[in-house]
Amino acid sequence: MARISLSCRGWQLSCAPHINWGSSKVLATCVISIALLCIIVVTVIETRRIQNEINTADASPRHLRVPRKKLSITEPTDVNDMDLHYGVVIDCGSSGSRVYVYVWPKHSGNSNELLQIEQMIDKDLKPVSKKIEPGLSTYGDKASEASEYIRPLLKYAADHIPSSKHKETPLYILATAGMRMLTESQQTAILSDLRVDLPMYFDFLFGENHVEVITGKQEGVYAWIAMNFALGRFDHNEDEVSGTPLSKMELPNEGSSSKPHYRKRTVGIIDMGGGSVQIAFEVERSDISKSLLAEFNLGCQDSDIDHTYRVYVTTFLGYGANAARSRYEKMLVNNTVFYSPTGMGESELPPIKDPCLPEEMEDTVSFKNKDYKIYGTGNYLKCKLNMHKLLNTSVPCQKEPCSLNGVHQPDINYHYSEFYGFSEFWYTMEDVFRIGGKYNFDQFEHKAKEYCASKWSTLEDWFNKKLYPKADQHRFKYQCFKSSWMSKVLHDGFKFPHEYNSFTSASLVDGKEVQWTLGALLYRTRYYPLREIQQLEFQRYHPPWHRSSILDNHILLVIIVFIILAIIGLYIRRMRKLAVIRAGLSRVPSMSYFMVGEDQMEQGIKIERTMYS
Numbered sequence: 228m229a230r231i232s233l234s235c236r237g238w239q240l241s242c243a244p245h246i247n248w249g250s251s252k253v254l255a256t257c258v259i260s261i262a263l264l265c266i267i268v269v270t271v272i273e274t275r276r277i278q279n280e281i282n283t284a285d286a287s288p289r290h291l292r293v294p295r296k297k298l299s300i301t302e303p304t305d306v307n308d309m310d311l312h313y314g315v316v317i318d319c320g321s322s323g324s325r326v327y328v329y330v331w332p333k334h335s336g337n338s339n340e341l342l343q344i345e346q347m348i349d350k351d352l353k354p355v356s357k358k359i360e361p362g363l364s365t366y367g368d369k370a371s372e373a374s375e376y377i378r379p380l381l382k383y384a385a386d387h388i389p390s391s392k393h394k395e396t397p398l399y400i401l402a403t404a405g406m407r408m409l410t411e412s413q414q415t416a417i418l419s420d421l422r423v424d425l426p427m428y429f430d431f432l433f434g435e436n437h438v439e440v441i442t443g444k445q446e447g448v449y450a451w452i453a454m455n456f457a458l459g460r461f462d463h464n465e466d467e468v469s470g471t472p473l474s475k476m477e478l479p480n481e482g483s484s485s486k487p488h489y490r491k492r493t494v495g496i497i498d499m500g501g502g503s504v505q506i507a508f509e510v511e512r513s514d515i516s517k518s519l520l521a522e523f524n525l526g527c528q529d530s531d532i533d534h535t536y537r538v539y540v541t542t543f544l545g546y547g548a549n550a551a552r553s554r555y556e557k558m559l560v561n562n563t564v565f566y567s568p569t570g571m572g573e574s575e576l577p578p579i580k581d582p583c584l585p586e587e588m589e590d591t592v593s594f595k596n597k598d599y600k601i602y603g604t605g606n607y608l609k610c611k612l613n614m615h616k617l618l619n620t621s622v623p624c625q626k627e628p629c630s631l632n633g634v635h636q637p638d639i640n641y642h643y644s645e646f647y648g649f650s651e652f653w654y655t656m657e658d659v660f661r662i663g664g665k666y667n668f669d670q671f672e673h674k675a676k677e678y679c680a681s682k683w684s685t686l687e688d689w690f691n692k693k694l695y696p697k698a699d700q701h702r703f704k705y706q707c708f709k710s711s712w713m714s715k716v717l718h719d720g721f722k723f724p725h726e727y728n729s730f731t732s733a734s735l736v737d738g739k740e741v742q743w744t745l746g747a748l749l750y751r752t753r754y755y756p757l758r759e760i761q762q763l764e765f766q767r768y769h770p771p772w773h774r775s776s777i778l779d780n781h782i783l784l785v786i787i788v789f790i791i792l793a794i795i796g797l798y799i800r801r802m803r804k805l806a807v808i809r810a811g812l813s814r815v816p817s818m819s820y821f822m823v824g825e826d827q828m829e830q831g832i833k834i835e836r837t838m839y840s
């Protein structure tokens with residue numbers, strides 16, 4: 228009868244007078260057959276999985292691609308998820324510094340998708356963010372204390388991010404208007420102190436260019452990126468479903484026969500901080516001065532046209548709400564001193580009347596080491612008239628049309644465009660007036676007039692009763708001024724018509740906070756997806772059985788180790804038996820044999836037993 232037997236010399240087909248399957252032979256045959264089957268199954272599954280991944284990432288039609296994983300904002304961030312990445316950005320503004328911790332899942336490997344960056348959510352379901360006051364710029368004359376000032380913010384961030392992730396977590400400390408107003412040597416001293424001291428205390432990824440004073444233009448672009456990202460305007464999914472209008476894109480070097488390229492229409496932003504104001508919106512024309520344009524690619528590949536944008540962006544230092552108030556007070560004092568009767572000393576001046584403060588409010592202004600008393604008369608329209616000079620709209624315009632300070636601003640299509648207002652626009656509309664969101668000129672004017680005309684004693688009473696919990700005392704005192712300034716900049720500066728109905732003040736989009744810091748992180752980490760993309764590319768050209776990543780497949784690895792051990796075990800067993808037989812037969816000199824199978828071995832043992840029994 229034919230049968231298969233296993234020996235250390237290989238498989239053998241042998242004939243035997245009767246079936247005598249040794250239990251070890253059956254076991255070995257089963258084990259190896261199962262193992263081979265497993266290898267085949269695992270390899271097939273693995274190949275299919277990788278093929279699927281490659282297909283989703285690179286071959287599916289663009290409009291069908293969806294982000295692989297979105298983080299929830301209604302659940303705390305899962306700090307045990309080792310696939311999550313973290314990023315820390317500190318906004319060192321003129322009024323204070325705020326740290327934001329961001330988080331994003333592993334990139335899908337689809338070169339058309341940006342990182343899905345979200346704000347980290349703590350266990351109380353609050354975004355991980357903390358503010359300290361005053362601003363970093365107050366350390367102009369004591370630069371060596373700057374790192375001490377920032378440390379509590381970094382400690383807060385470090386406590387929230389798993390320590391095993393610190394090394395790979397990029398940290399950016401970016402300063403804005405307040406620092407821009409310092410001298411260059413003051414700025415350098417502060418930045419050096421941060422660069423030298425902070426890496427000694429924290430293990431974050433912290434390069435030389437991770438701490439800098441960013442330009443107003445960068446701040447504007449980052450705010451523009453943040454808002455459009457939050458609104459999903461960089462996605463490339465079904466637009467009929469999302470209802471977002473499309474805009475046609477001019478593609479560089481495109482032949483006339485090629486199809487027009489469409490992508491979602493982006494929104495414009497106006498970001499008014501305490502020190503500066505930025506405006507940014509996408510433009511088609513390129514005949515705009517380079518200093519007013521930002522052309523950038525948000526994608527990780529240079530050839531990515533879907534994420535290449537041309538944005539008009541400009542910044543006005545000193546036009547933020549707090550800086551504007553300082554300029555206004557200076558103007559008020561100068562005018563009063565200039566027009567006061569000759570011979571009258573400054574200390575004898577009656578309180579200066581200010582229509583931009585609520586009625587009967589008293590305030591003191593320090594100017595050139597002298598204090599001046601100011602008395603509110605609460606007149607919104609007069610306030611707007613008074614501050615007109617601060618817009619500097621009479622500065623000669625180099626190229627028509629111009630906005631503030633003689634700076635060119637290309638025409639805005641008021642029928643199709645959408646604009647979002649950040650920071651002061653949101654706080655001014657929401658904190659006291661409670662009309663944050665869609666802007667309506669008449670409604671805003673009505674609220675502002677009413678507020679300015681209110682007696683300060685009434686407003687103080689409301690404040691003390693905590694009727695407006697979002698507003699601090701500073702906001703209450705200067706709300707009349709700030710609302711006049713906001714309206715003035717929007718309509719007389721940036722020339723938005725009163726009836727324009729596509730302006731929205733915003734702080735949250737879909738429950739997520741939108742700050743320029745998000746845009747900064749998106750822009751600065753834009754090459755991060757390359758690693759994942761390269762991995763997928765590698766998998767595409769190296770089938771699973773060829774690539775070194777086979778080591779990543781634990782099941783396959785266990786099976787292989789098991790087979791090797793089984794073979795070694797069988798081999799040792801076999802060698803032992805052979806040694807026993809050889810020892811026995813060496814005592815029978817006439818007998819010669821050549822045994823390779825177990826049958827022969829058993830036969831030999833039987834002969835041996837009969838001989839010596």
Ligand SMILES: Nc1nc2c(ncn2[C@@H]2O[C@H](COP(=O)(O)OP(=O)(O)OP(=O)(O)O)[C@@H](O)[C@H]2O)c(=O)[nH]1
Binds near residue numbers: 319320501547549701
């Ligand atoms: N209610 C409320 N008001 C805020 C908050 N943060 C800032 N403000 C107000 O908004 C004004 C502008 O602050 P930011 O938007 O932080 O501007 P900034 O970063 O200091 O200014 P820049 O350096 O010009 O960018 C401040 O003077 C505050 O009155 C906040 O969290 N809540």
